[in-house]
Amino acid sequence: MNEHAVGSGYDFKSLARGLIPYVLAVVASFAAAGIFIAAMGYNVPQAYATILFTSFRTPNGFVQTWLKFVPLLLQALAFTVPLTAGKFNIGGEGQLIVGAIGAAAVGILLAGLPLPLLLPAVILAGILFGGFWAAIPAWLLYRFGINEILTTVMMNFVSFSLIDYVATEIWGDPAAGHPTTVPIGVGGELPLLVARPPLNSGILLALFAAALVYVYVNRTPGGYELVATGANPRASRVFGINVRKMFLLSLILGGALAGLSGAIEVAGVQHRLIEGLQSNFLLLGIIIGLIARGNLLAVPFVAFFIAVLEVGASALQRTMMIPVEMVSIIEALVLLFVLLSDVVRRR
Amino acid sequence: MDQLGAQIVDFARLVMLALVPYVLAAQGTMLGGRTGLFSVSQEGIMLVGASVGFLGAYLYGSLVYGIILAALAGSLFGLALAYFTTTLKMNQFVIGLALFFFGLGLSTLFPKLVIGVTLQPPLIPTLKNVPIPGLSQIPILGDIFFNQNWMVYFAVVLSIFLYYLLYKTGFGMELRSVGENPKAADSLGVNVSLMRYGTAIVGGMLMGLAGAYLPMVYTGTFTQGMVQGRGWIAICLTFFGGWRPDLILLGSLFFAGVEVFALRAQIARFGVPYQFLLTLPYIATLLVMVFASRRLRPPAFLGQNYDRERRTLA
Numbered sequence: 001m002n003e004h005a006v007g008s009g010y011d012f013k014s015l016a017r018g019l020i021p022y023v024l025a026v027v028a029s030f031a032a033a034g035i036f037i038a039a040m041g042y043n044v045p046q047a048y049a050t051i052l053f054t055s056f057r058t059p060n061g062f063v064q065t066w067l068k069f070v071p072l073l074l075q076a077l078a079f080t081v082p083l084t085a086g087k088f089n090i091g092g093e094g095q096l097i098v099g100a101i102g103a104a105a106v107g108i109l110l111a112g113l114p115l116p117l118l119l120p121a122v123i124l125a126g127i128l129f130g131g132f133w134a135a136i137p138a139w140l141l142y143r144f145g146i147n148e149i150l151t152t153v154m155m156n157f158v159s160f161s162l163i164d165y166v167a168t169e170i171w172g173d174p175a176a177g178h179p180t181t182v183p184i185g186v187g188g189e190l191p192l193l194v195a196r197p198p199l200n201s202g203i204l205l206a207l208f209a210a211a212l213v214y215v216y217v218n219r220t221p222g223g224y225e226l227v228a229t230g231a232n233p234r235a236s237r238v239f240g241i242n243v244r245k246m247f248l249l250s251l252i253l254g255g256a257l258a259g260l261s262g263a264i265e266v267a268g269v270q271h272r273l274i275e276g277l278q279s280n281f282l283l284l285g286i287i288i289g290l291i292a293r294g295n296l297l298a299v300p301f302v303a304f305f306i307a308v309l310e311v312g313a314s315a316l317q318r319t320m321m322i323p324v325e326m327v328s329i330i331e332a333l334v335l336l337f338v339l340l341s342d343v344v345r346r347r
Numbered sequence: 348m349d350q351l352g353a354q355i356v357d358f359a360r361l362v363m364l365a366l367v368p369y370v371l372a373a374q375g376t377m378l379g380g381r382t383g384l385f386s387v388s389q390e391g392i393m394l395v396g397a398s399v400g401f402l403g404a405y406l407y408g409s410l411v412y413g414i415i416l417a418a419l420a421g422s423l424f425g426l427a428l429a430y431f432t433t434t435l436k437m438n439q440f441v442i443g444l445a446l447f448f449f450g451l452g453l454s455t456l457f458p459k460l461v462i463g464v465t466l467q468p469p470l471i472p473t474l475k476n477v478p479i480p481g482l483s484q485i486p487i488l489g490d491i492f493f494n495q496n497w498m499v500y501f502a503v504v505l506s507i508f509l510y511y512l513l514y515k516t517g518f519g520m521e522l523r524s525v526g527e528n529p530k531a532a533d534s535l536g537v538n539v540s541l542m543r544y545g546t547a548i549v550g551g552m553l554m555g556l557a558g559a560y561l562p563m564v565y566t567g568t569f570t571q572g573m574v575q576g577r578g579w580i581a582i583c584l585t586f587f588g589g590w591r592p593d594l595i596l597l598g599s600l601f602f603a604g605v606e607v608f609a610l611r612a613q614i615a616r617f618g619v620p621y622q623f624l625l626t627l628p629y630i631a632t633l634l635v636m637v638f639a640s641r642r643l644r645p646p647a648f649l650g651q652n653y654d655r656e657r658r659t660l661a
């Protein structure tokens with residue numbers, strides 16, 4: 001799949017050709033899900049409309065979509081960047097959580113600082129903590145050659161206990177009734193772009209990070225080595241690239257991106273650390289990365305599409321009583337059909 | 348018997364009880380891996396096994412139906428993995444992750460469709476202990492090994508059987524050769540695809556059973572994410588066990604021991620925050636991986652698809 005990662009210099013024709021399998025995959029998945037929805041006795045056109053248009057009907061739905069888009073984009077990048085080097089980062093969840101812990105710790109400990117000092121510190125802490133959490137499996141891979149899929153997953157489970165401990169024992173807010181910390185200092189909160197419904201400026205950070213990653217991977221020598229490593233590690237080694245260092249670097253970079261999404265959840269959305277703030281962003285991020293086939297330019301668009309589906313999914317449950325998992329199935333089907341289109345093209 | 352002795356026996360009993368999901372899922376992983384198929388959907392398949400196992404038992408009033416359904420669901424996942432990777436030659440990790448998502452989604456969708464959303468989920472009876480006549484009368488050992496539910500016996504017997512099959516029969520050697528060098532196996536007349544389909548389906552079935560064990564022994568009901576990483580730990584365990592049925596059984600003892608210890612320590616309250624005890628199985632897994640990485644070798648062709656028309660292997 002890595003040949004798709006070298007995704008620069010599209011002309012219009014090849015872009016259009018590239019889009020066809022996506023459109024077909026989406027249509028096919030909706031058709032398959034439609035059969036399912038009809039069999040369950042629900043109104044199919046109404047369900048489709050709810051899934052697709054909830055994001056665009058009300059200002060609230062629109063803002064909700066962008067709020068979902070931010071963590072999804074960053075989680076997808078946290079998965080895609082290591083994938084460029086041929087490594088699977090399944091630890092975005094733990095990296096987000098530990099990033100959020102770092103951001104909350106700084107935001108609580110230095111609560112008195114003014115915004116120009118505290119906000120950058122909170123965001124930076126999230127990035128560093130997320131990168132650190134990925135550095136552990138990255139180092140295990142570098143030093144002992146241990147499969148990164150397994151170690152990154154294990155780190156997720158460790159982080160669940162860590163956030164529980166921090167949110168109950170260290171800075172727990174006993175009034176909350178759910179593991180939650182006290183709020184961070186006001187100076188650590190991301191300013192709002194739109195006041196009502198509230199949309200924080202985390203989206204600017206996320207888009208900036210996405211642009212930076214794109215430029216790094218596609219326009220710098222370091223990024224070129226990353227792509228070469230993923231495309232053919234053996235040849236890259238012969239060429240003199242330190243392949244293992246590339247693995248290390250790509251995983252830490254992924255962790256930093258996931259950590260940033262944790263910091264944004266704390267500084268932008270919750271203003272405190274709440275257990276469960278990671279939601280199902282990891283899984284969706286991986287699905288997005290795989291649907292985009294590792295193409296960094298495609299990731300934001302796929303992430304937006306999935307954010308629309310997710311906002312539609314919760315409306316589906318609210319208004320039509322169709323379980324949210326229905327949409328998870330649609331997403332998994334889109335992924336499967338996109339992957340299958342590779343097989344069809346090969347023949 | 349003094350109190351400490353009784354506690355040790357109790358501990359050992361619980362370890363044997365906790366052993367089963369690890370053994371089944373890891374032997375399933377091992378089987379696929381021995382033919383070169385590296386599945387990463389264990390966690391998802393186990394969740395589906397737990398979900399349909401629970402629902403089958405709830406709907407038809409008998410655990411047997413639940414177990415059959417879970418085995419069936421697991422083998423379907425195995426079949427899908429084999430089809431996408433062996434026939435369509437798609438990337439094993441990507442397909443494994445996709446199937447993991449499917450399992451995750453289906454496992455919570457099914458109970459919602461069948462039972463609906465309730466605050467108090469219905470309970471199913473748990474598996475009964477089947478004392479083995481004679482042997483269960485042996486002091487201490489009888490209690491630990493021969494007075495358990497039948498899946499405990501099944502897990503141990505299965506491991507011994509798989510060891511015999513893989514290392515003492517011609518069929519087993521052919522099976523292992525597919526995971527080491529499929530081209531050589533192919534040239535000797537071994538049907539590589541068939542082997543892969545077979546191990547994937549049987550392996551998936553074992554993972555489904557491993558999942559069904561959880562509601563049937565521990566909780567009596569299905570809860571979201573109840574596998575709690577056991578599927579991922581099973582993969583590590585398979586590496587740790589050097590992809591050998593006998594060592595996997597021993598390794599499972601270790602992981603089951605850590606799990607039971609973490610639970611016990613929480614109840615005993617050592618003064619260590621319980622959150623740190625909860626991380627023990629995962630940290631133990633990481634340490635074990637470090638230890639195993641130096642000594643043990645996975646099958647040479649693990650995780651790669653075989654295309655007989657290609658000239659070179661890698």
